[in-house]
Amino acid sequence: MIVNESESLIINVNNIEHKISVKPNETLLDVLRLKLGIKSVKAACWSGDCGICTVLIDGKPMKSCLVLSHEIRNKSIMTVEGLLEDELFQKLQNSFVKNGAIQCGFCTSAFLLVGYYLIKNKRNLDLLSIKKGINGIICRCTGYKQIIDSIYELK
Amino acid sequence: MGKYVGESIIRKDALEKVNGTATYAFDIDNIPNLLIGKFLTSPYAHAHIRSIDISKAEKINGVVAIVTGKDWPVRIGLYAGDRDILAVDKVVWAGQPVVAISAESYEIAEKALEQIQIEYEPLPAIIDPVKAKLSNDILVHEKLGEYEHSPAFNPIPGTNIANHFKLRKGNIEKGFKESDKIIENTFTMPQVAHAYLEPIVAIGHYKRDGKIEIWSSAQSPFTVRYLMGITFAIPTSNVTVHAPYLGGGFGGKAGLNYEPLAVLLSKNSNYRPVKLQLTREENFRSAPIRVGMVAKIKTGVKDNGRIIAEEIEYIWDSGACADYAVNVGRAGGYVSIGPYEIDNIKSDSYTLYTNKPYATAFRGFGHMELHWAIERQRDIIAKNLGMDPIALRKINTLKAGKSYTANQHRLRKDAGNVDECLEKVWNDLKTHFKGKIGDKPWLFRGIGVSCFMKGPAQPPNSASSAYVKFNEDGGIFVSVGTSEMGQGTITSLAQIAAEELSIPIEKVYIKGERDTDRDAYTWQTVGSRSLFMDGNAVRNACIDAKHQIFEIASQVLHTPPYDLVLENESIYPKGEPWKNLNLVDVIMGYMFTSGEAIGGPIMGHGTYIAKMTMLDAETGAGNPAIFETFGSQGVEVEINVLTGEIKIKRLISAFDIGKAINPQLCESQILGGSIMALSLGLNEKLQYDEKGHLLNPNFVDYVLTRADDLPDEFEFFLVENPQLDAPFGARGIGELTMLGVPAAIGNAIANAINVEIYDTPITSERIWYEIKKQRPELLKLKEEFLQED
């Protein structure tokens, strides 16, 4: 049986409150991409394996395909769209651009968000801890090195 | 020269990508009346379809159309029409789409699929390509003889052979007779997945007026357009294909894939557009993959290291269809022996059908696989002769202007230099190699290298074009047909335009998404061909625009066009820069003070067509490529012989790319490509059970390299021996970055522990197993060490 009862929910995405109606089995990924049209968030596996769907929930990176929408009640969600005016985030974007950390770009949002989190929250960030920090996200194009360098430069 | 060419200009698509605004086919869902498409696949690798019952599904509210193979039983494909849009009569791989649905929502489509009943009559399946070659009772395609194919290919009806390519040079028997040693080995590489992150997406809209519009994650929008016209029997010009940014392609989105199914669904859905987006598991099971290879090599060599005879059989496992991969077998066949000159060659390259997912192009196009075999064989030969593997290679490598290739074609004088690449890599490795370090006798270090070559595999009449259009502000819009899938070509093409027209790079606009109505034509975005082919077209378009500009300026400056210079956005007579005209006053037409005007908006146009030949059907003789990029790669490895664990300490690459148009983009390609090759060499393999079911269709069981697995050290060299007919001398590099890594690892393992590896992926398990087989004494090293203590 398909669960059909929708519930209505207020969620905070990129500092804007949205009232949405969701089904209990709806993922945050679908809410963001399909309901709110936030397309910087990508997906590649829908099962927690690739990390491409990463967003920040209360500042922490989470895979949005694994989060059910009702779990984000009273939480604040950040995607690239919400950080475009943030000075540190802009520096990180510039670092990605300068270091050639972008190829197809499908993974870029996820790495930017995790990079932003690491720089903001981790003290003594070294290459090894950056590698560990981004290990959950797949990039098939870049070979990771330029992404690691971009984050390292801002530690 | 060299204001923009040769500079690490930032990518033209960088800002869109860091701002999250770059649009992929995956993101497009705002087309009015868009329906969702889904398909049901075969659970059997080989079976007759007895019946399909859609009666229950049809009744579900929100289901718009249900189609089966019989609705449009046209066989599709690039070089050979061997693929059903949906299986007709029988299924040939587990994962093949059989029924498709369009519905108002994803949930409805899913629900409806569950209600469809298909009855199958299973048939014996053929999974192993070597057995497939011998089998004439189990046939993947009984009707092979009826299929249409390009004349460059040679399928053998009544067998599973989709193509047999022959390479013959000299006299092989005589060559072996004169050899001092003959060395025979078999090497394999399994089928693998492209694992691009953006899954296959196709949005098809068959319109009431008979036109077709498509949005697809396609590497080859113009080829899709052409083949869609054929598939639906409408003029090419009635088809429009949009290819937005691609979330990776690596060859997996070349050719024609799910566009026909999306369009067929649309046609049967009251002409409403339909979006088909594969899940990751579907992408593994139902989308194209890379061929597997079995290579048998027999080499005859003189004691002095000269290779004088080589006999090879390549078997390419193309899975259930080979519409694109017939050309992988062909390209692998004509290159066969790698970057060497050998006088006596007999090589047979067979592309085989098996009951597995179908193969297509993959970055490297058979060359990573064949160089795995050839370059392992070179090291084994050197070991047999007691020779240094570098010296052995140098005796036999192709030399520009002098050597004749395996295709009996004299290598052009301005070709690249493989020896130079090899020396750079080897010297670097040797300088840094410390030999055994630490006090653990079970840890061994070794170094290994490989050489390779590759040119674009394309038809001899493959063409590119470009146009350059000036805007009022003096900016230009450059239109090309090549897709942007991450490789960065559009940026290099913009640099070529800026250089040729001497205008600031910021004023060069080039789009990452393609539109076959708007954009200049190119054949496909494959084979590392774009920089060379489309680069020449862009350059020619700029030269054309310059002529038009000089034509106008000459009337104003009273100077003949050939005496004019265009520099820094101004036009002046040679030697008199102060008599200048502003470019911006010319490009929309020039107006004299009287108000009289001449000229008009400038738009330059340029083309380029490949300079190659057909290959002789019996010998493969001819010119198969517009250029060959040569290169060499090397690694230092550390092996724990107790566990087989392998660590890549250092990875070095060198490529003779003629000219680095954008060194940073080259670096990005090298980093990305060699890590991809590392991943393929050490981890990746599509695993099937004996019935042909794929066992690892996800990113947990199909292991990709992650950030944590990177080599400790990484170095590369760009060798620049320019090719005179290339844009600013530049040859392609994209695929080259992968070709030598697996073989270098294999050679380094042999160097470290004297254990030969013949198959990939080179997992720890495999290394341990080979140690146990070849040098079991190594496994006791720890005990001995502890006893000594």
Ligand code: FES
């Ligand atoms: S889409 Fe969420 S982890 Fe892959």
Ligand code: FES
């Ligand atoms: S840039 Fe393509 S997946 Fe990372």
